[in-house]
Amino acid sequence: MSKLVLTEHRVSDTTISTLDGHLPNVGVDTVLQSANHPMYSSTSSGCSSTELAARPIRPSASSAYCWDTGDALTQEFVPQGLTSSGDADDDGMWGTNKVILSGWTHNDDLAGSASDDKGLARVAFIDANTPGAFKYRWVLLVVPTEGGDNFAKLGSHLGGMVWYGDKLLVTASRGDNSDNALFVFDFKHILQATVNAHDIGKVSGGYSARGYQYLMPAIGSYSLGAGCNGNSISDYPCFDGLTMDRTTSPFSIVANEWRSTGGTEPARIFPYSLAAPGGAMPLVTSGGKAYATENYVTYAVGLQSVLVHNHVFYGADARWGPGKHGVMWRMTTSGATSDTCSGSDLTNACWAQHSEGMSLWWSTQQVWSQTEWAADSAGGWNQPAIPERVLFSVPLSSM
Template sequence: MATSGGTTQAADVYDEVRKVTSSTDLANHRLQERRVSAATIAELDSRLPNVGVADVLASANHSMKSVSSGQCAAREAKALPVKPGYSSGYCWDTGDATTQRWLPQGLTSSGDADNDGLWGTNKVILSGWKSNDDGFFKKYDASQTKYPNSRNLTRVAFIDANDPTAMKYRWVLLVVPTEGGANFDNLGANIGGMAWFGDKLMITAKGDDASDNALFVFSMKHILQATVNDNPIGRVSGGYSAHGYQYVMPAIGSYGLKSGGCGTATGISCAASMSVDRSATPDSIVLNEWQSSSAPKIGRTWSYRLAAPSEAGMPLEVDASGHANVSEMFTADVSGVQGALWYTDPATGKRSWYMPKHRGGPGQQGVYYNRDAQGRTTTTCSGTDSAGACWAAHSQGMSLWWNGKTVWSQTEWAANASGQWVDDANSGWQSSVIRERVLFSVPLSSMP
C-alpha cells in the first residue's frame, strides 16, 4: 500500500519500485573503463601548476548568503522545500543567482567522498553547472558568434562549507586533455549527475556523446591553475587560458557504453543524475534516467559498485575485461526526476528510493516522493501552488552527507515570470529574472 498525505491508496506500476532481472537490460548498461594515459596526465601536469582542493577553497571569491539571515530574495526563500522542511538554505552570489548562461545541475560533497565528511580538514560541497545551450544560447546565440567560446561548457563550484554562516566558493572549469597532454579543451558534458568518492569525481556525459561516454572521471590530485587570464580555453600566447577561470580539472578517464550509446534507438537509458549510496555493500553509485514531468512515465534507476579508493585507480569496480557491471536495476515512475537517492536504514533494513519530482512551470514547487517496493509516500502542505507540491522548486541533484545523515540538494531556475530565458546583453535584464536558485539541506530523519 502507499500513503499520500495520510490517505491510503492501492499501489500500482507508477507507485512501486520494481526490480529488473532482464539479462539483456543489465548487459546493455555495463560500462567499459577508459583511462587517459599516465603520460598524457603527467605532461599536462608539467605545464601548469598543480594545486589542491585546499588551495581552491583558500582562493574562494564568491560569497553565499543564508536564507535565515534575510539576505536572500523572497522568491529564493520560497523555492525551498516546505514539507519535509529544510534545515539550511543558501542563495548564490548575485551574478550566479541571475545568470541566464548557466544552469545548476549535479551536487556532491566531501560527505560522499569520505566517511568522516572531510577532505583533509575541510567540509566541501561541489555544485556542478552546465552552459544553458538549449535555452539561452539556442535563442540568443544560434549563430554561435554573439558569445564566443561560451557554449558547451561545464564548471563546478567548490564551496567552502566549514563555517555554515559564511559559505564561499570558487569556480573550476572541467576540461579534457588534448595533444598528448600538451593542450586541453572544454569538456562539454551534461553534469546532470555528479558523485565524489575518494579522490575521484564522476559526472554524467551528454546523452549524444560522440564517443558513447556515459561518465567522465576527474581527480582531486589533478587541479591545475591557468597561467593566462584570457577568453580562450587551452594553450595561448604566454601559457594556458581557461575562459577567465583560474582553475581547471582535466578528465583522467571515462566510462563508455557500447557502440550507439544511450537513447531511444538503443534502448539504453541516459543517466540524468547520480549519487553515492553508502548504505549499500559495497558502496555504490546510483543513476537514473529522466522523463518529462508532464505525465507518469516508467524509467530505470540502476547502480554500479565502487572500488576501494586508490589514487592510481579508477572509481568503479570492474571485471577482468574492464567492464563495470550493473549491480542492481529497478523501474519506477521517473517523470521529472532530476535527482535521486537510494538508502537502506541499517537499523530496520528498510530500503527507500527518494525521487522527488521536478515540475516545469515558473514558481512551481516540486513533489516529494519516497518510494519502495510497496508504493510511495508523499506529503501535503499549504502555501504552495498545489497541496501536493511541497518539495523545492525545480530541484536537481541530491547528495546524502553520510556523517550526520543530511540530504543536500539545489534548485535550477532563474528565468522570468513566464518561465523564459532572457538576453543578459540587454539593459535592465536582471530586473526581469525571478531568483529561484538555492542550495539547501534537509535532515534524512524528516523525510517520511
C-alpha cells in the first residue's frame, strides 16, 4: 500500500489570482452558451453505420450520440476519460445545466506529430440539457507558470476524470517529470483566451490557448513517490482510469491500472476517500498525504475504466482490433461474470467497441461511456479514417 500514497501539492492562491487577473474568468454556463459543435443522436441521419455499430450489443444503449464531423474523423486527438454533472452533484445539475465532460488526449502515436503537440489535453464541455440535441465546446487544460504570469500545456493522457463538487480530477497516466498521478482543476477558474494563435501562453497582445477560446489552469496535483511502473503490482502504479463511487462513506474515487489485452500481468484497482466538497483540494489527506483505502488485484485485462457500485466492479476489456466489441466484466472478490450475445466474434464480447471512460449519472442511474477509434481498416493511424466514436448511456441495472 505504501506505493499508492499520494502527496498533495497546491498552486498558491496568489498564482491563481494573478492568472485570473490576466484573462477574463468565465463560468460553465458561458462555455455552454458558446457551444459551437453539434452532436448527432443515433436516431438521426447524422451517425454513420460504423459509429452505430460501435455501440454495445448487450445491454443495448438507452441513448447514443455521434460527434461533429471533424472530431468524428480526427486522428490527432482520441477520446479517453469521461465524467459529468451527474458525478458532481447528486441531483445531476450544475446550476441549471446538465453537463457531460469528455476528455481527449493528443494521439502521440500519430506519425509526424509535432513535439509541442505531444500530451495536449482538451475537454469537450457537452451541453446535455436537451436530449437529442447535445452540443459542445472545447476547453484546453493548462498549468500555470511564472507565478501566474504565464501558462503551459498540461501533458496528460486523460485516461480518467471525475467531477466532484467544484473540482475536476484527471489522471496523468504515466505521470510527468514531477511524478504527478492526478491533476486538479477548479470550475471557478475557467479563463478565456485573448489572442487566437497557435502558441500556448503569453504572446504579443495577450494570451493564447492553441486556438481554443477557453482554458482551465490546474490548481493542484497529487504525486507518487517516484515514476510509475506499468508492468508491476508491487511498484508505483500508472493511473489510467478514474471513476467516482457514491456508495462508500465518504464518497471515493476509484483508480485503476491498465494491462493490454492478451497480457498476463495482474492490475490494481485502488480507491481514495473524497473530502467534503468545496474545499481547497478534493481528497482526504493526513499530513499532506492521501492514502488508498483498499488495494484490489485483478487479472482482467484491457480495463480502460472501472466503475464500482455497492462493491461490484464493472470493467470492460477494450479489445484491440477493427470492429472488435469489448467484454464487460462484473467483478467481486468472489469471481467475475459477463453477458453473452450473438453478433460478435466472442460469445461474451457484447460491450462497446474500444470503450474508454465510464461515469454513473447518480440521479438517473445511467452509465455513460464513449468509444475511441477513428483508425483505418487495419487498426492503424492512417487515412482513410473509419469513424467509430460514439457517446452512449446504458442503465446500470442492465449491466
